[in-house]
Amino acid sequence: MSGLVASGRSRRYTRLLPTGALLAVLAVLVLLPIGMLVYASVTDAVPRPGAVTGALTFSHFSELLSGANASAAANTLILGLAGTALSMAIGGFLAWAAARTDVPGKAMVQLSGIIPLFVSSLVGAVAWSTLASPGQGYLNIVFRAIGVPIELNIYTLPGIAFVFGLYYAPYSFMLIYGALSLMNPELEEAAKVYGASGRRTARHVTFPLVKPAIAASAVLTFGLIVENFPVPTLLGTPGGIDTLPSFIYRLMNAAPPQSNLAAAIGVGLTVIVLLILVVQRRMLAKRRYTTVSGKGFRPRVIELGRWRWAVFALCASYITLAVILPLAALLQMSMRSQPFISGVGDFFDVSVFGFQQFTAVLNDSTFQDAFRNSMIVGLLVMLAGGVLHSTMAFIVHRTRLPGRKLVEYIAMAPLAMPAVVLSLGFLWAWFLLPVPLYGTLLILVLAYVVRFMPQGYSSVSTSLQQIHPDLEDSAYTSGAGPVRSATTITFPLIRASVVSSALMLLILSMRELSAAVFLFTSQTRVLSIVIFDYMDGGVFARAAAASILYSLVLGAIALLARRYLGVTAAPSRGA
Amino acid sequence: MHVNVDNVSVQYGDNVAVRGLSLEIASGEMVVLLGPSGCGKTSTMRSIVGLETPSSGTITIGDRVMFDKAKHIDVPANRRNVGMVFQSYAIWPHMTVAQNVGFPLRMRKVPKAESARRVADALELVGLADFGSRGASLLSGGQMQRVALARALVMRPDVLLFDEPLSNLDAKLREQLRDEIRDVQQRAGLTAVYVTHDQGEALALADRVAVMRDGVIVQLDTPERLYEAPRNSFVADFLGMSNIFHGRAAAPAPDGTQSISLDDRRPDVIAKAAAPLSGSVSLCVRPERLRLHRRRPDVAHPNVWSGTVTSLGFFGTHTRYRVRAAGMDLDVVTFAPGADLRRGDQVHVAVEPCDVEVLPEVGTVAAETEPA
Numbered sequence: 001m002s003g004l005v006a007s008g009r010s011r012r013y014t015r016l017l018p019t020g021a022l023l024a025v026l027a028v029l030v031l032l033p034i035g036m037l038v039y040a041s042v043t044d045a046v047p048r049p050g051a052v053t054g055a056l057t058f059s060h061f062s063e064l065l066s067g068a069n070a071s072a073a074a075n076t077l078i079l080g081l082a083g084t085a086l087s088m089a090i091g092g093f094l095a096w097a098a099a100r101t102d103v104p105g106k107a108m109v110q111l112s113g114i115i116p117l118f119v120s121s122l123v124g125a126v127a128w129s130t131l132a133s134p135g136q137g138y139l140n141i142v143f144r145a146i147g148v149p150i151e152l153n154i155y156t157l158p159g160i161a162f163v164f165g166l167y168y169a170p171y172s173f174m175l176i177y178g179a180l181s182l183m184n185p186e187l188e189e190a191a192k193v194y195g196a197s198g199r200r201t202a203r204h205v206t207f208p209l210v211k212p213a214i215a216a217s218a219v220l221t222f223g224l225i226v227e228n229f230p231v232p233t234l235l236g237t238p239g240g241i242d243t244l245p246s247f248i249y250r251l252m253n254a255a256p257p258q259s260n261l262a263a264a265i266g267v268g269l270t271v272i273v274l275l276i277l278v279v280q281r282r283m284l285a286k287r288r289y290t291t292v293s294g295k296g297f298r299p300r301v302i303e304l305g306r307w308r309w310a311v312f313a314l315c316a317s318y319i320t321l322a323v324i325l326p327l328a329a330l331l332q333m334s335m336r337s338q339p340f341i342s343g344v345g346d347f348f349d350v351s352v353f354g355f356q357q358f359t360a361v362l363n364d365s366t367f368q369d370a371f372r373n374s375m376i377v378g379l380l381v382m383l384a385g386g387v388l389h390s391t392m393a394f395i396v397h398r399t400r401l402p403g404r405k406l407v408e409y410i411a412m413a414p415l416a417m418p419a420v421v422l423s424l425g426f427l428w429a430w431f432l433l434p435v436p437l438y439g440t441l442l443i444l445v446l447a448y449v450v451r452f453m454p455q456g457y458s459s460v461s462t463s464l465q466q467i468h469p470d471l472e473d474s475a476y477t478s479g480a481g482p483v484r485s486a487t488t489i490t491f492p493l494i495r496a497s498v499v500s501s502a503l504m505l506l507i508l509s510m511r512e513l514s515a516a517v518f519l520f521t522s523q524t525r526v527l528s529i530v531i532f533d534y535m536d537g538g539v540f541a542r543a544a545a546a547s548i549l550y551s552l553v554l555g556a557i558a559l560l561a562r563r564y565l566g567v568t569a570a571p572s573r574g575a
Numbered sequence: 576m577h578v579n580v581d582n583v584s585v586q587y588g589d590n591v592a593v594r595g596l597s598l599e600i601a602s603g604e605m606v607v608l609l610g611p612s613g614c615g616k617t618s619t620m621r622s623i624v625g626l627e628t629p630s631s632g633t634i635t636i637g638d639r640v641m642f643d644k645a646k647h648i649d650v651p652a653n654r655r656n657v658g659m660v661f662q663s664y665a666i667w668p669h670m671t672v673a674q675n676v677g678f679p680l681r682m683r684k685v686p687k688a689e690s691a692r693r694v695a696d697a698l699e700l701v702g703l704a705d706f707g708s709r710g711a712s713l714l715s716g717g718q719m720q721r722v723a724l725a726r727a728l729v730m731r732p733d734v735l736l737f738d739e740p741l742s743n744l745d746a747k748l749r750e751q752l753r754d755e756i757r758d759v760q761q762r763a764g765l766t767a768v769y770v771t772h773d774q775g776e777a778l779a780l781a782d783r784v785a786v787m788r789d790g791v792i793v794q795l796d797t798p799e800r801l802y803e804a805p806r807n808s809f810v811a812d813f814l815g816m817s818n819i820f821h822g823r824a825a826a827p828a829p830d831g832t833q834s835i836s837l838d839d840r841r842p843d844v845i846a847k848a849a850a851p852l853s854g855s856v857s858l859c860v861r862p863e864r865l866r867l868h869r870r871r872p873d874v875a876h877p878n879v880w881s882g883t884v885t886s887l888g889f890f891g892t893h894t895r896y897r898v899r900a901a902g903m904d905l906d907v908v909t910f911a912p913g914a915d916l917r918r919g920d921q922v923h924v925a926v927e928p929c930d931v932e933v934l935p936e937v938g939t940v941a942a943e944t945e946p947a
Contacts, residue, residue, distance in 0.1 A: 468663050468665065470661040470662070470663045470664075470665035471665050471667060473626050473652070473659070473661070473665065474659065474661055474665035474667075474723075474726070475653075475667075475678070476625070476626065476651070476652035476653045477624055477625075477626070477652050477653070477655075477657060477658060477659040477727075477736075478653070478658075478678050478679035478682055478726065478730060479653045479654070479656075479679050479682035479683055479730065480653050480678075480682045481651065481653050482651075484682065485653075488678075489667055492669045493667075493668070493669060
């Protein structure tokens with residue numbers, strides 16, 4: 001049990017206090033933005049500072065499936081399906097190769113399944129527009145030079161789906177790799193003993209056991225792609241392709257802004273994501289029979305024979321497309337003093353190389369401010385999120401306080417809120433509240449704390465659930481009160497995971513763009529916003545240089561986290 | 576210290592785990608709560624230590640009222656001075672062995688020097704004298720359970736509780752540790768409650784055993800009495816007795832014998848019970864009370880059935896036979912070596928009427944609960 005134990009009659013009231021206070025905070029942070037969004041979607045006016053006005057109307061919803069909305073919705077669906085299919089194919093193949101074959105350089109193959117996570121999809125989009133824009137795209141220049149009659153155009157639906165496929169493959173990889181490598185090999189050995197060939201073992205035993213992981217990763221990937229904002233915005237705009245998130249952004253930036261319609265689309269998008277989550281929940285509930293025992297098994301390895309190097313080549317080409325080529329392109333773009341390239345030879349013309357773009361970016365006060373802002377926001381999110389998410393997890397899993405079930409529901413609610421929509425809801429919520437937070441970094445901090453609440457909460461929850469309640473109960477029977485047992489037993493046991501979850505929050509915050517799009521002002525830009533602005537303003541070389549610096553910062557933090565805390569858990573959402 | 580559990584119920588939502596249970600434990604006594612999973616034994620024990628909040632009743636340890644629903648008294652677990660040894664050992668992995676054992680003393684603000692001495696004594700007692708500075712996560716299961724025992728002993732608890740402490744250990748270690756637990760408990764004169772579903776463990780450890788089912792105590796007795804006179808077929812079955820059959824008892828004849836009919840396909844069994852029952856009953860014949868004969872016994876014998884040996888096993892001290900006779904599958908144990916029977920041999924099975932126990936069927940007894 002380990003509830004907060006107190007004797008006497010006063011207990012009833014003191015018990016209401018902790019959850020009551022927490023729920024009040026969560027209501028303002030999570031529920032109010034959702035409420036404001038719904039409110040804006042059914043009225044004809046926008047929330048203004050301190051006042052809620054407007055007449056009730058459902059006309060925005062009737063516009064949802066007409067004209068530009070309909071095509072944005074269709075694009076969202078197409079990109080979601082195509083991107084998911086591609087990323088599943090890539091991730092599944094890599095997982096199989098790394099977990100079950102004797103492919104050369106296994107450790108490298110495994111790493112290549114994860115590394116692209118650290119290239120944010122924003123940077124990926126910037127890089128691929130350098131590589132495969134029609135005409136001057138670097139790959140097109142190379143193709144022309146070697147006589148390949150192909151003209152790549154990344155600003156198309158297949159192009160955008162391709163970029164999604166590349167950068168969301170790691171999610172499928174992680175889930176499927178986990179299922180494949182943790183499966184008890186005796187299950188497959190038993191199939192062999194009872195007469196199944198390798199192929200039939202795979203079909204009747206291995207595949208059915210991995211199926212839940214495959215299905216879960218498909219649903220997860222689809223949800224992430226559907227809500228992604230930077231990729232369709234940066235790559236779709238030149239070709240006039242909108243998805244729902246990018247369309248919301250354009251509506252809000254139109255003159256005058258069509259806020260109510262944007263809100264209605266936001267509600268629609270939220271409903272879609274919510275449905276996906278329901279499907280995912282059901283799948284996970286059925287997943288109980290999985291054979292994952294957490295024991296270190298040595299899974300059965302398939303000998304590839306002469307196919308070894310072919311498989312290796314496929315794995316290597318993925319990491320080339322997802323990481324090496326993009327970074328090389330960004331470097332090329334940012335080092336050139338002269339952007340025009342007439343032929344392949346120009347790539348190697350050292351005379352035009354220089355660090356002008358980097359110095360320009362580093363000396364740009366906008367970039368400097370953004371760097372400082374990103375660090376401040378990241379650290380504050382790490383602190384505030386670490387405390388808030390851990391407190392929530394503790395109350396839900398380690399007390400019997402009334403209202404704790406509600407805390408759990410609210411903790412997971414932001415999962416259903418696409419980041420752009422969350423940003424919109426936050427904007428209006430803090431218009432309404434009599435606290436002048438808009439225009440400060442604090443509103444970004446709060447938005448990020450909410451955005452990453454599901455991840456922060458579940459990572460602390462998982463580690464709390466792994467602590468056997470007997471460990472705390474035995475502290476009680478040994479004479480420790482609730483506070484002492486928390487400080488001497490529970491906290492020391494989860495400290496490592498709280499710290500690693502806080503570091504994950506730092507990395508996620510530094511990467512985040514979408515949740516900030518409606519909340520920043522010229523005083524409170526963060527790094528991702530600055531890169532986005534460079535791209536939007538057409539200064540590609542500067543965007544490339546900033547992307548490289550940005551990736552270096554992210555990489556450094558990830559490395560430090562890994563080095564000092566063994567944190568390998570990759571960030572699981574966000575752009 | 577004397578423990579009194581009075582009319583305690585434990586409820587989880589609509590599910591009642593313990594129903595108005597009463598139990599008195601004398602100072603220095605070891606009571607074993609025995610029963611299948613879900614019978615309420617663990618909930619009862621956790622109510623005594625204060626990890627579970629009963630929905631009604633009172634619990635007193637010594638002179639202190641620990642729990643009284645009516646008076647809103649609920650002393651938290653950390654102030655009850657009740658020690659507990661957990662099934663999962665519950666050894667804190669981030670502390671050394673000595674830190675684990677010393678934890679209760681740290682909570683009681685015992686001075687360092689005295690604490691160190693008492694920890695050393697406790698570790699000595701459980702045979703881990705040299706293990707104090709080891710990390711607790713590096714121990715084997717048996718060692719962990721010894722540390723858990725030392726941690727419970729070091730606080731000099733008023734009552735010591737054991738929650739299936741041996742169920743995660745292998746058979747040999749289990750017996751060894753079981754005897755050590757009994758030894759330590761008796762030497763220290765500790766009042767103890769021990770929860771298990773293993774009847775052998777219960778009989779070997781207990782001063783008294785409480786057999787539980789569906790949240791109530793079905794029978795509370797010394798191990799000997801329990802084994803000799805199980806209160807009903809559930810107790811007999813749970814204590815591992817075989818040869819239990821359901822039947823209907825006829826009214827006893829003047830000489831005290833009565834005939835019990837099983838069904839149409841099987842012969843009646845003649846019993847002679849001290850306190851005869853009638854109507855729906857269970858009858859139980861202990862394997863060692865059955866006799867095997869190669870030839871039909873000459874004497875006029877009421878219960879002789881011919882049958883076939885279907886399987887047998889030699890256990891060193893005794894041999895166990897499975898005999899199919901008169902539509903019954905009977906377990907028979909003989910201690911005489913050299914019976915020289917084989918599978919498929921024809922035999923005659925005999926039992927004296929006074930060795931046929933007649934027990935109430937479960938659920939037909941008006942009051943299943945043992946009065947406290």
